[in-house]
Amino acid sequence: MKVLTLIVCAALTGFASWHPLVIARHASETKESSDSTLTITNGVQLSHGMPLTGYVRERFSDGSIKRETAYVNGKRDGTEHGWFENGAVRETRTYRTGREDGIHRGWYANGARRFVYHYLDGRGDGLMEEWYESGAPYTRFEYVHGQEEGAQRMWTEYGALRANYVVTGGRRYGLMGTTGCQGTSHSAEESSQ
Numbered sequence: 439m440k441v442l443t444l445i446v447c448a449a450l451t452g453f454a455s456w457h458p459l460v461i462a463r464h465a466s467e468t469k470e471s472s473d474s475t476l477t478i479t480n481g482v483q484l485s486h487g488m489p490l491t492g493y494v495r496e497r498f499s500d501g502s503i504k505r506e507t508a509y510v511n512g513k514r515d516g517t518e519h520g521w522f523e524n525g526a527v528r529e530t531r532t533y534r535t536g537r538e539d540g541i542h543r544g545w546y547a548n549g550a551r552r553f554v555y556h557y558l559d560g561r562g563d564g565l566m567e568e569w570y571e572s573g574a575p576y577t578r579f580e581y582v583h584g585q586e587e588g589a590q591r592m593w594t595e596y597g598a599l600r601a602n603y604v605v606t607g608g609r610r611y612g613l614m615g616t617t618g619c620q621g622t623s624h625s626a627e628e629s630s631q
Contacts, residue, residue, distance in 0.1 A: 467492035471505075481536065482512035489513075498523050510535075522547045534559075546571045556581075570595045586610075 467485070469476055471494055475486045483490045489512030496505040502523065508516030513536030520528040526547055532540035537560030544552040550573050556564030561584030568576040574595055580588035585608070592601035592615055603612030 469494050471496040483509050483514075484512060508533075532557075536560075558583075560584075580605075 467490070469485055469490065469492065473485070476490070476494065477484045477487075483494065485492075490509045491511060492509060494507050494509065495503055498504050500523070502525065503521055504523075505518065505520045507514055507518040510516070514533035515535055516533065518529075518531045518533065520530075522528050524547060526549060527545055528547075529542065529544040529552075531538065531542040534540075538557035539559060540557060542553070542555040542557065544554075546552050548571065550571055551569055552571075553566075553568045555562065555566045558564075562581035563583060564581060566577070566579045566581055570576050572595065574597060575591075575593050576595075577593075578589075578591045579586060580590065582588075586605040588605060590601065590603050590605060590610075591599065594600050599613070601613055601615030603610050603614055605611075
């Protein structure tokens with residue numbers, strides 16, 4: 439009787455959508471993205487008209503897995519994995535009740551890191567970094583509750599600083615990485631002269 443009470447209370451509070459004790463009681467299935475019984479209505483993944491708890495797999499034309507996404511009650515919940523055709527990992531993303539939550543990581547086909555993003559409850563929250571395929575840094579932005587806050591930097595592929603500014607209280611201060619009137623780029627070196 440205590441377990442039934444826990445499940446009912448969990449369902450009423452929203453706790454049921456992510457708690458492992460409750461998730462374990464849902465029927466889980468794996469569907470192919472090409473399955474004609476799959477539909478999306480109002481952002482909810484349905485199978486035979488009912489919210490899906492399980493996985494949806496998308497495949498390349500050769501049959502290898504391109505992407506696998508976990509769903510609970512029709513919303514992305516858990517880790518989503520993506521691969522390149524050669525089988526190398528392309529990205530991992532985590533979701534909780536349909537919202538981005540946790541660390542998202544991406545790689546290039548050669549295995550070099552591409553991005554690392556931090557999310558909390560569907561919004562960027564923390565460091566957001568990207569790299570060129572060569573491994574050189576591309577962007578390094580800081581976010582708080584989905585808004586830029588703190589030091590923000592961007593580089594060209596050859597390492598020249600393209601943007602370098604700070605956001606405080608919603609206002610930007612510093613080099614934004616603008617383009618001049620004649621279409622010429624202003625670099626950090628040009629701005630200091």
